[in-house]
Structures are given as C-alpha cells and as structure tokens.
Amino acid sequence: xxxxxxxxxxxxxxxxxxxxFTNKRGSTKVxxxxxxxxxxxxxxxxxxxxQCGKTTAVNxxxxxxxxxxxxxxxxxxxxxxPGPDRGFVFQSTALYPWLxxxxxxxxxxxxxxIKKSERREKAQYYINLVGLEGFEHSYPxxxxxxxxxxxxxxxxxxxxxxxxxxxxxxGALDAQTRYLMQEEIIxxxxxxxxxxxxxxxxxxEAIYLADRIVLLTNTPTQIKKEYKxxxxxxxxxxxxxxxxxxxxxTNEMDKTL
Amino acid sequence: MIDNTRRSRKHGxxxxxISIFVFLLIWQAATTFTSLGxxxxxxxxxxxxxxxxxxxxxxxxxxxxxxxxxxVRVVPxxxxxxxxxxxxxxxxxxYKPVAAIFRPIFEILRPIPPIAWIPIAIVWFGIGEGxxxxxxxxxxxxxxxxxxxxxxxxxxPVLVGCSKMLGASDWQIFTTVVLPGSVPYIxxxxxxxxxxxxxxxxxxxxxxxxxxVGWIIISSQETxxxxxxLVGVVAIGIVGxxxxxxxxxxxxxxxxxxxxxx
Amino acid sequence: MDNxxxxxxxxxxxxxxxxxxxxxxxxxxxxxFMCVVGPTGCGKTTFLNSLTKLxxxxxxxxxxxxEPVDMKKNNISYIFQEQSxxxxxxxxxxxxxxLAIKGVDAKAKREAVDEVLEIVGLNDYRKYYPNxxxxxxxxxxxxxxxxxxxxxxxxxxEPYGQLDIELRFKLEDELIKLWQRTQTTVLxxxxxxxxxxxxxxKILVLTNKPTKIKKIIDNHLPRPRNxxxxxxxxxxxxxxxxxxxx
Numbered sequence: 001x002x003x004x005x006x007x008x009x010x011x012x013x014x015x016x017x018x019x020x021f022t023n024k025r026g027s028t029k030v031x032x033x034x035x036x037x038x039x040x041x042x043x044x045x046x047x048x049x050x051q052c053g054k055t056t057a058v059n060x061x062x063x064x065x066x067x068x069x070x071x072x073x074x075x076x077x078x079x080x081x082p083g084p085d086r087g088f089v090f091q092s093t094a095l096y097p098w099l100x101x102x103x104x105x106x107x108x109x110x111x112x113x114i115k116k117s118e119r120r121e122k123a124q125y126y127i128n129l130v131g132l133e134g135f136e137h138s139y140p141x142x143x144x145x146x147x148x149x150x151x152x153x154x155x156x157x158x159x160x161x162x163x164x165x166x167x168x169x170x171g172a173l174d175a176q177t178r179y180l181m182q183e184e185i186i187x188x189x190x191x192x193x194x195x196x197x198x199x200x201x202x203x204x205e206a207i208y209l210a211d212r213i214v215l216l217t218n219t220p221t222q223i224k225k226e227y228k229x230x231x232x233x234x235x236x237x238x239x240x241x242x243x244x245x246x247x248x249x250t251n252e253m254d255k256t257l
Numbered sequence: 258m259i260d261n262t263r264r265s266r267k268h269g270x271x272x273x274x275i276s277i278f279v280f281l282l283i284w285q286a287a288t289t290f291t292s293l294g295x296x297x298x299x300x301x302x303x304x305x306x307x308x309x310x311x312x313x314x315x316x317x318x319x320x321x322x323x324x325x326x327x328x329v330r331v332v333p334x335x336x337x338x339x340x341x342x343x344x345x346x347x348x349x350x351x352y353k354p355v356a357a358i359f360r361p362i363f364e365i366l367r368p369i370p371p372i373a374w375i376p377i378a379i380v381w382f383g384i385g386e387g388x389x390x391x392x393x394x395x396x397x398x399x400x401x402x403x404x405x406x407x408x409x410x411x412x413x414p415v416l417v418g419c420s421k422m423l424g425a426s427d428w429q430i431f432t433t434v435v436l437p438g439s440v441p442y443i444x445x446x447x448x449x450x451x452x453x454x455x456x457x458x459x460x461x462x463x464x465x466x467x468x469x470v471g472w473i474i475i476s477s478q479e480t481x482x483x484x485x486x487l488v489g490v491v492a493i494g495i496v497g498x499x500x501x502x503x504x505x506x507x508x509x510x511x512x513x514x515x516x517x518x519x
Numbered sequence: 520m521d522n523x524x525x526x527x528x529x530x531x532x533x534x535x536x537x538x539x540x541x542x543x544x545x546x547x548x549x550x551x552f553m554c555v556v557g558p559t560g561c562g563k564t565t566f567l568n569s570l571t572k573l574x575x576x577x578x579x580x581x582x583x584x585x586e587p588v589d590m591k592k593n594n595i596s597y598i599f600q601e602q603s604x605x606x607x608x609x610x611x612x613x614x615x616x617x618l619a620i621k622g623v624d625a626k627a628k629r630e631a632v633d634e635v636l637e638i639v640g641l642n643d644y645r646k647y648y649p650n651x652x653x654x655x656x657x658x659x660x661x662x663x664x665x666x667x668x669x670x671x672x673x674x675x676x677e678p679y680g681q682l683d684i685e686l687r688f689k690l691e692d693e694l695i696k697l698w699q700r701t702q703t704t705v706l707x708x709x710x711x712x713x714x715x716x717x718x719x720x721k722i723l724v725l726t727n728k729p730t731k732i733k734k735i736i737d738n739h740l741p742r743p744r745n746x747x748x749x750x751x752x753x754x755x756x757x758x759x760x761x762x763x764x765x
Contacts, residue, residue: 049683050653050654050686051653062422063422064418064422082418082421082422083421084422088419088422094416094418096433096434097514098512098514099514107420107425107433108424111420111423111424111426111429111433112423112424139513139514155423159424171681174559174710175680175709175710175712176558177559179765180765183765202684203683204684240747240749243747243752244747247747250684253683255685256653256683
C-alpha cells in the first residue's frame with residue numbers, strides 16, 4: 001500500500017505559499033510558507049482550529065485566490081486563477097438558486113460549450129452517483145441541507161476535474177446527517193476516484209475520511225504536523241484506535257480562545 | 258406548510274376587506290357628522306359618482322375611456338423606462354467604470370420630483386404627448402435603475418468564484434450569475450416604478466390635456482367640482498392597485514426559485 | 520421519584536390532522552441533567568416548542584413543581600444555537616442583564632455575575648463589548664447569562680452544534696461545572712450522541728415523527744467522563760443503535 005502510494009505521482013505541488021491581506025488598518029499574514037504535495041487519488045484533509053486560515057489555504061491551493069508569494073502547480077501547470085480542471089465544493093453550497101438540480105450540475109459543461117445531449121448525460125450520471133435521482137427538476141430551496149451539498153458535489157464532479165477541493169462542506173449539517181454524508185463522500189470517491197483536498201475543523205470527520213491529515217496552526221497558518229491514516233475503510237468512529245488518534249490530534253491542535 | 262400559507266393569505270384578504278370597510282365607515286361618519294361634509298363628499302356619494310361615470314361622461318368621455326387614455330400614456334413609457342433602467346442599473350452595479358461615470362449624475366437627478374421636471378419637459382418636448390411620456394419614463398427609469406443597481410451590487414461573490422471555477426467567462430458570469438441574481442431586486446424596482454409612473458399621470462396630465470384620469474382631477478379642481486376630483490382619485494387608486502396585483506402575479510410566475518414549496 | 524421538577528403527562532400535539540407529538544410522558548428530577556436525542560428531523564423543535572408552550576399542546580399537561588407550567592411565574596431560560604447578546608452592553612452587563620430585568624439588587628447581581636464569569640473564564644473580558652469577542656466567547660457569555668438568573672429549568676437546543684471538537688469539549692466541561700455549582704435542572708437537546716452521553720444523567724431517546732419516547736436511559740457513568748472509556752463507548756453505541764438511520 002505504502003509502496004504504491006510512493007509510486008503514484010504528485011498532482012498538487014505547493015511551494016512556499018503565503019497570503020497577506022492588506023486593508024486600511026494594516027496587513028495581516030493569514031498563511032505563511034506552506035509546502036504541500038498531494039498525490040493522485042489521495043484523500044487529504046486539512047484540519048485546523050476555529051478561525052485559522054483553512055479557507056484561505058484551500059482558496060489559494062485551488063486558485064480561487066492568488067497567493068501573495070509561492071507557487072501552486074497542478075499536474076505540473078502553475079495555477080494563477082480559477083479553472084475547470086479543478087472542482088470546488090463550498091461550505092455555503094453556493095448553488096445557483098434560480099437553476100434546478102440539473103441546471104446546477106450541468107452548469108460547468110454548459111459554460112464550457114459542451115453540447116446539450118452530452119452534458120445532460122454526464123450530469124445525469126453524477127446526479128445518480130450522489131443519490132439525487134428523481135430530484136433533477138427541484139430547486140435548491142426545496143432540498144434539505146444534506147441534499148443541497150450532494151448537488152454541490154455532483155456539480156464539482158461534473159466538470160471531471162483533476163482535483164476536488166472541498167471547504168468544510170458538511171459544516172452546516174447536524175451531527176447525524178454529517179455521518180451519512182461522510183459515508184456518502186467515501187462511497188462517491190471510491191466509485192469515481194479523484195484527488196480530494198478536504199478542509200474541516202472536525203477531527204473526527206478528518207480521521208473518518210482521510211488517507212492523510214495535515215494539521216494546520218493558528219494564524220499565520222503553517223503546517224504543524226501530518227498524520228497518515230491507515231485504518232481500513234469503512235472506519236468505526238468508536239474504535240479505540242480511532243478515538244485514541246482523535247484525542248492525540250485534539251491535544252496537538254492549537255487552542256482557540 | 259402549504260396549509261399555513263393558504264390560511265395566512267385568507268386571513269390577509271379578510272383583514273384587507275375589514276380595513277377598507279372601516280376606513281370608508283370613518284370617512285362616511287366624518288362627512289355626515291362633522292363640518293368636513295361641507296368641504297368633501299362622502300364615500301357613498303363619491304363611489305356612486307364613480308360608478309355612474311362609467312355611463313355618464315365626465316367632460317368628453319366616460320371614466321373607462323379616461324382610464325384607457327391614461328394607460329396608453331403610462332404603460333408604453335413605463336416599459337421603455339424600465340428597460341433602460343434595468344440596463345443602466347445592472348451595468349452600473351457590475352462594471353465599476355460605468356458606475357463611476359453615471360452614478361454621480363444619477364444621484365443628483367434622483368431626488369428631483371416629477372413635477373419639477375414639467376417646465377423642462379415642456380421646453381424639450383413641447384406641450385403635446387412627448388412631455389407627458391418623458392415624465393412617465395423618468396419615474397419608471399429612476400426606480401428601476403436604483404433597484405437593478407442594488408441587485409447587481411449584491412451579487413454573491415462566492416457564486417462568482419464558483420462560476421469562474423466551473424469555467425465561465427466574464428460575460429457568462431454576467432449573464433448567468435449577475436443577471437438572474439438581480440431579478441428579485443429588479444422586480445421590487447418594477448413594482449415601485451409602476452406605482453410611481455402611474456401616480457405621475459396627474460403631473461403629466463397637468464400639461465395641457467383633454468382626457469385622462471389626471472385631467473379629471475385637474476379640470477374638476479378648476480371648476481371646484483370636488484365629487485369629480487374624488488372620482489379621479491378613486492380611479493387612480495383602483496387602477497394602480499390592479500396594476501400592482503398584475504405585476505405581483507407576473508413575478509410569481511417568472512421567479513419561481515425564491516419560493517419554498519415543501 | 521416523589522417530587523419531579525418537571526412532569527410531562529401524555530403530551531400530544533397535532534397540526535390539523537398531522538400528529539407530530541404522540542403521547543409523550545416523562546419526568547425530570549430536580550437538579551437533573553437530561554439530554555434529549557433523536558434521529559434528524561424527529562421533531563425536536565416541535566417537542567421543545569410544545570414544552571415551552573410556544574405551541575399549545577393538543578392534549579396533555581406539563582407540570583413544574585407539581586403545578587401547570589406558567590411561563591410568567593416559572594423562571595425558565597433557553598439557550599439556542601444562534602446566540603444573541605446586546606451589542607451595546609459589555610460582557611458583565613450582558614451577563615447581568617436577566618438579573619437587572621428581574622430587579623435583583625446590585626450587590627446580589629454582582630455576586631451572581633462574578634460567580635458565573637469565573638466559571639466560564641471570562642473574568643478578564645468583563646469590560647469587553649460583544650464585537651470584540653470570538654464566537655466561542657460569545658457563546659460563553661450567553662451561557663453565563665442563562666445560569667446567572669438561577670433558572671428553575673434551563674432548556675438548551677443544540678448550543679454547540681457548529682463548534683470544533685476541542686472547543687466543544689471545553690465548553691461541555693464548563694457547562695457541567697456550571698450545572699454542578701448552580702444545581703440547575705437542565706434539558707439539553709442535541710443530535711450528537713457522544714455529547715449526550717458525555718453530559719447527561721439521563722437520556723431521553725425520541726423516535727421519528729410522530730415523535731414518541733423510544734427509551735429513557737439512565738446514565739450513571741462516573742464523572743469526569745472519558746470518551747475512550749469502554750463503558751462510555753458501550754453506552755454511546757447503545758444509543759446510536761436506537762436512533763441510527765444513516
């Protein structure tokens with residue numbers, strides 16, 4: 001297993017990325033010198049305390065925001081702006097409220113000029129994959145929070161990107177729906193393997209999902225520690241090893257006030 | 258949920274009927290039992306005069322012809338003003354250079370009431386229909402522009418980022434995110450603008466005219482016919498209300514996605 | 520139980536023909552910490568709103584101290600997930616707000632405020648305004664405010680739903696401390712089973728709609744509790760089995 005992982009190539013290579021925000025009151029360094037490699041088809045979780053620069057980190061890694069310094073390469077190509085070779089799942093779901101589920105999922109292929117029959121077929125495949133068959137014509141506000149996030153995942157997948165970035169996608173869900181969605185995202189990922197960079201503040205969620213956890217510090221955010229997670233899937237939240245690791249990471253994580 | 262909204266709508270309708278009825282009752286009482294009756298006709302007299310005016314002409318025409326003439330002035334130029342307002346408002350809200358050029362001028366023109374434009378309108382467009390159309394256009398344009406502007410300004414930056422990530426071009430972002438996202442605001446503007454354009458008819462028909470509901474009010478004022486003044490007022494009120502209801506229905510059909518129906 | 524603090528008898532709620540709360544009966548003892556858990560969408564909000572008489576029950580009774588509950592007479596406090604503090608008041612003024620309304624004299628108020636601020640660790644922040652505090656500190660202010668009035672019954676609706684684990688653990692420990700010190704009767708609603716097992720003396724497990732009581736479980740695990748303790752895990756799994764739908 002480990003051997004195989006070393007063999008697989010790095011999809012994301014981030015070198016020395018920092019991000020500073022400047023406003024009237026001065027400048028704030030939000031992330032500082034992050035170096036990170038993510039391998040093909042790896043499920044990587046970025047975990048950090050409350051208000052640390054997790055979101056900024058994933059925004060910069062995905063090209064949603066430019067880095068102040070440093071470079072991010074995806075498949076060897078330097079990233080400077082958003083692009084359809086990357087998928088993004090937002091915490092706020094960011095669905096287009098005026099489009100149906102189908103309209104949302106096929107949005108990417110549509111704006112890229114893919115013809116209707118082809119993009120419909122593709123969208124239908126991913127709608128089925130996330131378990132929303134029968135809801136193609138519903139509007140987002142007719143769906144529950146968990147279902148909305150399924151749409152977000154299908155939409156990101158539908159462009160068939162190389163990498164998927166997910167910024168705390170289950171943050172607004174209740175604990176039980178969250179467990180369901182964690183099982184679901186693993187099922188989806190195992191069916192349609194992609195490289196996933198998943199941001200969360202929930203250590204339990206990270207241990208359940210990840211091949212590797214990268215623990216971030218408080219701002220200015222740096223990498224504090226990495227954990228390789230080798231527990232077989234499906235994982236058990238109450239397994240003693242699982243709980244022990246959860247405690248270890250909890251203690252290691254920077255404190256928030 | 259559905260049951261609740263239906264029930265609350267029924268409650269709302271009942272409350273509206275009661276409130277109008279009570280208002281008429283107070284008006285009737287005030288004109289019957291106080292000296293106000295000398296200055297102002299009672300609602301019974303006014304409403305019966307209103308209904309009578311469908312048969313008995315006021316001036317040259319019965320009331321519905323007056324209403325028709327006023328609508329002919331208002332509706333087309335309301336639409337022209339609204340379209341111009343949507344275009345200017347949205348582009349001003351989304352493209353910063355456009356805002357930099359037009360916004361200062363717009364902000365200075367905005368507080369000027371329609372009536373103040375009359376002399377200028379007459380100079381520019383004469384005392385024919387042109388100056389009336391101009392006033393109505395202005396009323397629609399101002400309200401729609403400011404709301405469309407607010408709509409485009411309030412575009413969710415996360416949705417914009419999302420569209421970029423999915424591969425949308427700047428123009429596609431404008432047409433698929435900014436425009437649809439502004440629709441609820443635009444409709445709010447269209448609604449206000451419709452009332453405001455319709456209300457402007459009085460000012461517009463102050464400029465020489467020989468028909469229309471505004472003309473009824475102005476000519477009856479000149480002849481001290483307070484019953485006819487009220488007939489004009491009632492006509493404006495009722496037609497304005499019907500226009501607003503039509504507009505709301507149009508919005509309900511076009512903007513399905515803001516409704517929650519589970 | 521001879522004198523339960525709260526006694527709910529055959530509580531039933533219908534919306535039209537739709538039965539949402541079906542013949543619910545339970546008791547909460549004085550000074551007890553009861554957690555209510557149920558599957559997502561099980562009608563916890565209706566349950567809570569019926570308890571607080573925000574919804575008039577279709578049938579059944581709610582007794583506090585053996586008498587029908589009276590929101591004006593009984594001192595019942597709530598803490599919800601969305602917290603609100605008065606932005607124009609400092610931390611200590613916010614915490615003392617409930618007492619000030621009740622006309623408690625200045626000295627008693629200060630003592631009560633001092634005590635709870637000490638427990639939640641906000642002593643150094645007493646002169647701060649809400650906009651100068653982090654979300655978790657605001658949460659503490661709200662909780663301190665609720666406890667400061669020494670309510671007869673404190674209803675908490677998933678107050679820690681969106682917090683990081685580390686912070687949640689910390690706030691849960693503070694909550695237990697506050698509860699032990701002030702001897703308040705607490706009814707705590709949550710989706711999080713681990714949280715329920717960690718906090719409660721008793722767990723009320725609800726069914727899906729129409730909401731009924733599935734089971735009432737006594738939780739005698741010794742405190743301080745340890746989430747990796749096998750007994751703890753056993754109870755957590757037992758409750759999970761009762762409500763698992765995912």
